[in-house]
Amino acid sequence: MEVTIISQGLDLMLYGMGTVFAFLTLLVGITHAMSASVNKWAAADVETASDQKSPDVTSVDSSIVTAIQGALDQHRGR
Template identity: 35%
Template sequence: MTSSQLLLEGVELMLFGMGFVFVFLLVLIASIRVMSYVIAHFATAPAAQPVAAGPGSAADIDADTLAAIRGAIQQHRARRG
């Protein structure tokens, strides 16, 4: 084989490889878009429900418990520096 034939085969192989990668990436992008559409269409999440204040809401805490919580927070902050 001459050097020009080797060079042409190398260019041909390069173009074949680049074309294969390009087609693979196009297929990958298309499949990601299809999966995104399918997930968005069929897997709709229900809207978040607001949580009502239960028996442990802040209005129900007595003064002694609130003072203990404040003291614990102050002690924790003093230890951390």
């Protein structure tokens, strides 16, 4: 029997879709494994980072606050 162009097209489509499905499945699996390993190793680093002190809050000069507020008012007024 003669192979038609439609059957060749369907074969090519199924081959392409299967290849994409296999690639995406592999990509999801590798991403999941990498995420699990990073979460495993990074958990210890997060605990040590939380021990650091945050810098003290300093007051801002009132003239700077006024200038920023004026710039915001001018921008919103457009």
